[in-house]
Amino acid sequence: MAVLKKPGFENPVEQQRIRITLTSRNVKNLEKVCTDLIRGAKDKDLRVKGPVRMPTKTLKITTRKSPCGEGTNTWDRFEMRIHKRLIDLRSSTDIVKQITSISIEPGVIVEVSIDAAE
Amino acid sequence: MPRQRNGFIDRSTAKTYQLVHTSGGDGGTEKHVFVPVNDAAAAQRHDESSASFLHESIHDAKIAGDAIDGSQWDQEYVRTEFEPGEYGCPNDGYDYSKHFKVIGGGGGVFMDGITGKPNPDAVTGSSSKRNTVRSKDGVLLRDDVAEFDKEFPEILQTTKDDIVRTQAAIREIKAERKKNKDLDEVFAALDSEGELDSSSQRDGDLDVESADDFFNEAGLSGSNDLLEDDFITTAQQICERDEVKTGPLDGIVKEYREPRLLDEQFEKFMRASEDVSNDEDGESEEFFHDSAANNVGDVDDVHAHLTNNELENLFGGEEGFLDELSNLQISETVEGDVGAEDGVEHLESNCSERRADPDRVAEYEDITNAEFERGLDGVLDSFSRVPMEEVLGSRQGVEKAFEALERNDREEVARLDKRIEEGLDEESDGHDSDLDTKFDVMYEQKGEKWDCETIVSTYSNLDNHPSVIDAPSSTKRRSVVKQPVIRLDPRTQAPEGYMPSVRANASEAAPVDFGSSRREVAQKTQARDRGESKEDKRARKAAAKEAARERRALKSEMKKAFGSESVKQNRHATAIGTSKVAMKF
Numbered sequence: 001m002a003v004l005k006k007p008g009f010e011n012p013v014e015q016q017r018i019r020i021t022l023t024s025r026n027v028k029n030l031e032k033v034c035t036d037l038i039r040g041a042k043d044k045d046l047r048v049k050g051p052v053r054m055p056t057k058t059l060k061i062t063t064r065k066s067p068c069g070e071g072t073n074t075w076d077r078f079e080m081r082i083h084k085r086l087i088d089l090r091s092s093t094d095i096v097k098q099i100t101s102i103s104i105e106p107g108v109i110v111e112v113s114i115d116a117a118e
Numbered sequence: 119m120p121r122q123r124n125g126f127i128d129r130s131t132a133k134t135y136q137l138v139h140t141s142g143g144d145g146g147t148e149k150h151v152f153v154p155v156n157d158a159a160a161a162q163r164h165d166e167s168s169a170s171f172l173h174e175s176i177h178d179a180k181i182a183g184d185a186i187d188g189s190q191w192d193q194e195y196v197r198t199e200f201e202p203g204e205y206g207c208p209n210d211g212y213d214y215s216k217h218f219k220v221i222g223g224g225g226g227v228f229m230d231g232i233t234g235k236p237n238p239d240a241v242t243g244s245s246s247k248r249n250t251v252r253s254k255d256g257v258l259l260r261d262d263v264a265e266f267d268k269e270f271p272e273i274l275q276t277t278k279d280d281i282v283r284t285q286a287a288i289r290e291i292k293a294e295r296k297k298n299k300d301l302d303e304v305f306a307a308l309d310s311e312g313e314l315d316s317s318s319q320r321d322g323d324l325d326v327e328s329a330d331d332f333f334n335e336a337g338l339s340g341s342n343d344l345l346e347d348d349f350i351t352t353a354q355q356i357c358e359r360d361e362v363k364t365g366p367l368d369g370i371v372k373e374y375r376e377p378r379l380l381d382e383q384f385e386k387f388m389r390a391s392e393d394v395s396n397d398e399d400g401e402s403e404e405f406f407h408d409s410a411a412n413n414v415g416d417v418d419d420v421h422a423h424l425t426n427n428e429l430e431n432l433f434g435g436e437e438g439f440l441d442e443l444s445n446l447q448i449s450e451t452v453e454g455d456v457g458a459e460d461g462v463e464h465l466e467s468n469c470s471e472r473r474a475d476p477d478r479v480a481e482y483e484d485i486t487n488a489e490f491e492r493g494l495d496g497v498l499d500s501f502s503r504v505p506m507e508e509v510l511g512s513r514q515g516v517e518k519a520f521e522a523l524e525r526n527d528r529e530e531v532a533r534l535d536k537r538i539e540e541g542l543d544e545e546s547d548g549h550d551s552d553l554d555t556k557f558d559v560m561y562e563q564k565g566e567k568w569d570c571e572t573i574v575s576t577y578s579n580l581d582n583h584p585s586v587i588d589a590p591s592s593t594k595r596r597s598v599v600k601q602p603v604i605r606l607d608p609r610t611q612a613p614e615g616y617m618p619s620v621r622a623n624a625s626e627a628a629p630v631d632f633g634s635s636r637r638e639v640a641q642k643t644q645a646r647d648r649g650e651s652k653e654d655k656r657a658r659k660a661a662a663k664e665a666a667r668e669r670r671a672l673k674s675e676m677k678k679a680f681g682s683e684s685v686k687q688n689r690h691a692t693a694i695g696t697s698k699v700a701m702k703f
Contacts, residue, residue, distance in 0.1 A: 017127050049126075088126050100137055100150055110137040111155065115127035 015090050017115040020100075022051070022085040022108060029105035034085050040099040041089055050087035057082040612676060613683055 020037060024030035034051040041048040058081050065074040089096065096112060104110060135152035207214040522530035604613050646658055 019127050019132075104137065104139060104150070111134055112137060112152065113127055113129075113132045113134045115132040 014092055016092065018089040018091060018096050019113040019115075020050075020087040020089065021111040021113065022087070023111070024083055024105075024108040025080060026105075026107050027081075027083050029108050030083050030085060033102075033105055033108045033110070034087065036102045037087055037099060040102060041087070041091070044091065044095050044099065046089055046091045046095065048087065048089055050085065052086040052088075054084035054086065057084075610676070612679060 022030055022034055022037075024033075038048055038051065058079050061078040063076050063078070065076050089099075091099075093114070096114075100110065100112070134155040136155055138151050138153045140151055519531070519534050521527075522534065606612065607614055646655065650658070
């Protein structure tokens with residue numbers, strides 16, 4: 001596990017690679033949560049990478065408007081867009097706990113992946 | 119070949135947690151909890167409170183300050199233990215969990231309803247089952263039975279004792295059932311709900327038709343067919359068989375109880391009402407005195423030998439006075455106590471001697487007289503009352519009679535009665551003695567009375583020709599305006615003097631003589647002579663033309679006259695409102 005050496009930082013802290021995955025259907029809320037997390041991470045003087053915007057997945061459903069099949073063949077096109085953001089951090093779990101203690105907007109799924117290899 | 123770079127994290131070794139928001143439950147703060155991604159779906163469906171209990175406790179205990187160990191999070195859901203203050207129990211230090219029953223068991227005796235044998239599985243219940251919860255690492259998290267037994271050992275013991283006792287009771291019941299077959303039948307007849315079911319069969323002992331039980335018991339032959347058997351014979355047979363039962367009501371045990379005061383009074387009342395007519399000792403007087411005392415007052419002495427009619431006559435028998443009596447009776451019955459009339463009836467019909475209260479006797483007598491009078495009215499409708507004065511000779515006699523009554527001089531009253539009877543005997547017409555006793559004197563047959571209307575109505579219209587007096591009617595007739603008669607000229611058939619041109623020029627010129635013009639025309643159109651000259655011929659032609667001209671003029675004038683006249687007539691018809699259509703020319 002990498003040991004953080006920083007001037008003025010006497011006690012080494014175990015750092016882990018942490019990837020925070022943010023998923024949401026609402027871009028606005030998602031971006032807001034991302035911004036808050038990154039701000040919090042930067043306030044803690046952490047190495048932050050991101051937010052990495054993954055390609056948006058669009059789920060499309062095309063259905064007939066008519067329930068019975070009679071009439072003009074009109075179709076509805078429904079779609080659901082899933083946005084994904086990635087934020088990579090190198091920090092300890094406590095700090096991650098503090099970072100994620102922010103108010104998360106509804107509809108935003110936050111997943112934290114911890115790699116304990118180091 | 120491009121260098122293959124490793125990813126930021128290794129998915130195979132990394133552990134993923136989902137951040138779940140918790141509401142905090144009862145007074146707790148909102149927190150975010152990490153849930154392993156393996157149970158992410160369950161975690162999202164998880165109750166927030168339980169999630170907070172489970173994950174929060176672990177989170178606070180294990181994660182704070184330490185590395186995240188997901189192994190301890192992979193545990194099954196653990197049921198919360200009873201906490202003080204939970205389920206509405208006060209938090210006063212007493213362990214109320216003892217009184218809570220474990221879900222799914224916890225003891226008790228379960229007996230089979232038919233066999234009566236205890237169910238071993240039900241007896242032990244889940245309390246005997248071990249509810250063990252272990253983590254993946256093998257750590258024992260929960261062992262319910264051990265705790266239950268530790269805390270409630272007496273309950274298990276009690277259940278075992280109950281089982282033993284219940285089994286003994288069942289053995290006794292079985293023995294009783296063997297002795298008494300009726301019980302078997304009863305039990306067999308009972309359905310699952312404990313109600314009698316005639317269709318139930320048990321061990322083949324009972325007949326399905328419960329209706330035959332009576333006859334089977336009676337041991338009668340051919341008893342199933344109710345139609346052909348005589349019911350009375352059947353009943354007699356039953357009675358003969360059972361000597362104890364001698365009557366339809368025998369066998370019904372009457373409960374004996376000590377007689378109460380109310381019973382004695384009731385029997386006394388019944389006796390008195392039945393035997394009152396034969397009462398000579400006056401025993402009923404006490405009862406009636408008590409019952410009627412409130413209604414009539416202190417009835418001390420009443421002249422029972424005087425009938426109501428006599429009493430009524432003593433008071434003059436005026437109609438106005440009777441009306442007052444009836445009103446008095448009505449008020450008495452309405453305002454008086456319940457049973458006032460009943461008391462009066464009893465007094466009239468049953469009591470022989472009573473002591474009358476001077477203040478109340480008058481009212482009482484008035485009531486009876488009024489009642490009697492009303493009853494007689496229907497019967498004696500054709501009779502009229504004879505004043506007492508005539509019977510007793512004079513008004514003085516009546517006054518003496520009053521005095522005799524007041525003094526309670528029975529001899530005098532008897533003498534007066536005799537006098538009345540003698541008078542009746544003289545005037546009796548051979549009627550029934552019952553009717554003649556006192557009534558003929560008082561009442562005489564009403565004579566035929568006639569009045570004008572009666573007399574008039576007896577004549578028939580053959581003899582009598584009534585006529586209606588013709589009175590002048592007040593309504594005014596509508597005055598019809600007399601129209602002048604229009605005379606038509608027989609020759610011309612034209613109304614005379616209605617020619618507008620003729621009327622207009624009537625003052626200026628002489629009236630048109632239609633006849634003369636015709637004559638002139640006729641003269642002018644005479645046949646020509648043979649030897650007429652040209653001049654004569656010319657004159658004749660001119661005359662003819664002149665005549666034609668005049669005829670044409672006359673014709674046009676006639677047309678105009680008729681047209682104007684028709685219009686005038688129509689207007690007049692509209693004005694007077696006749697339904698006839700105006701004449702047309």
